[in-house]
Amino acid sequence: MKTPPIVSPQEWEAARQELLVEEKRLTRARDALAARRRRMPWLKVDKAYEFEGPDGRVTLADLFQGRRQLIVYRAFFEPGVNGWPEHACVGCSMVADHVGNLAHLNARDTTLVFASRAPQPDIGRVKARMGWTIPWYTLTDDFDADFGVDEWHGTNAFLHDAGTVYRTYFINARGDEALGSTWTYLDMTALGRQETWEDSPETYPQSDPYAWWRWHDTYDTP
Template sequence: MKTPPVVSPREWEAARQQLLVEEKQLTRARDALAAKRRQMPWQAVEKEYEFDGPEGKASLLDLFEGRRQLIVYRAFFEPGVTGWPDHACVGCSMVADHIGHLAHLNARDTTLVFASRAPQPDIQRVKARMGWTMPWYTIIDDFDTDFGVNEWHGTNAFIRDGDNVFRTYFINARGDEALGSTWSYLDMTALGRQETWENSPQDYPQTAPYAWWHWHDEYDGGGESARG
């Protein structure tokens, strides 16, 4: 292993400052990409989809849990997948391990759920074994095929206007590996982080940065913000 040179603190800081220029460019580029996502057209979801959940049958609208936005990660967990029936696939399991506390997403009127073709008893067993707490539903129709995840994994974002549901974005392949934090999920949604510094379409909901942040056990309503 050929290592980089060892330098003085002053030389090291100079090198860091030089690289910091590119890092800030990357941050601005990421913000600009998220702004373009918020400008994406919406795709109307016109089919009725049904899932099995821990409390029985659920529609796609039910998955929102009354919130305005929904993110659905299709985890690869079903017969024939490596690890079955004791584990979901290794990659999907790593994604699950990286998810932050969902109260912060809920505070931005956004729900995150997992969905797989595994039956609910298997899902509940694996969740208990791995310590996962996210809502996790069973796909029982063409939802995965219709939204680009009939194999492997992928993350779809939706928004609702009353009872009308729209698909707003989709990330898969290596794009999924960057997901997990509250910020990464909000950045793929139609409404974004909903903070005043963002370049969003007119009249999108926004509040001052930091103002809405809270401890995860002290949001209004046990993890949710007031909804407009």
């Protein structure tokens, strides 16, 4: 392997500082993009979608688990997908491996779930084998086709307001690679991280940064 130049500590730090300027510019651009997401128009979901869960049939509204926001990742685990029946698709499995502790998302009134075509017994078996605790539901209708995830993985964000569900954003393809942390998931939602430094529309919920952070086993929210 042909390596980069080997330099002194001073030269290395100078090179790092040069790159840091670009990294901070990228961070600001990412924040600006998230601010634009929070101003995206919403799409009302009129269709009644149903899923199969560990305890039986549930609606799309049920997936929110009483919270205001919902993120649904369409994972490919079903007959015909590489790895079946022992595994979900390798890419979707890597996504699942990267998901952080959901207590932090839940504390921001946001629920994350996965959905696949596999029956619940198979989902439960693979979750146990892989050590995943993400709520994972079985698709039973046209949800995947209607939301752009019938042929390829993708992540949809929804918001529940006054009894109505709205689709607020969608990320797929390589965009899914960046997801997995509490921050990246919140950044794709309509309400964002809900912190005072964010550029959000008036009346959006916000609190001081850091102040809401907890150890994941000490949150008051269910």
